[in-house]
């Protein structure tokens with residue numbers, strides 16, 4: 001709820017070396033994510049009727065936001081929610097494979113994990129410009145979607161299980177234009193325990 005705050009990270013900026021370099025993580029969190037939080041708080045400063053909403057409810061109920069600030073709130077509330085989610089589904093020395101209940105569901109919907117992975121990578125490469133690729137729960141099924149800019153799946157009735165940031169700020173220092181390599185590598189640091197919890201909650 002208002003004022004929104006940067007989450008405290010459970011890892012250090014160098015935790016994901018060599019897959020994501022420490023400088024990228026530092027700038028990503030302390031500049032990009034922090035700016036979304038600051039901008040959102042400024043936009044909502046004089047809209048006290050919205051101050052009791054969680055970030056998720058703010059996005060779920062985006063039509064309640066006055067039109068003159070709505071696009072700014074979409075960008076910055078989305079940016080805050082998306083990044084808070086992103087940090088939570090990354091883990092050093094991840095197990096590299098789905099586990100628990102979501103594993104079975106992935107096998108049912110996609111055949112196997114490799115197929116899910118290649119479809120995620122394909123969707124991530126297809127996103128022109130900036131955005132996100134997601135595995136979400138929507139209409140009681142797990143699905144891959146991609147959103148432009150900082151649009152949140154929550155605005156479309158979809159609950160994120162995991163999302164991968166496709167903005168160049170997430171990978172450019174290390175990977176430059178090699179988005180495919182970044183996408184392939186990030187699968188090694190996904191937190192499948194947390195993703196399975198998201199699945200069970202959804």
Ligand code: MN
Nearest residue numbers: 032165167170
């Ligand atoms: Mn980002």
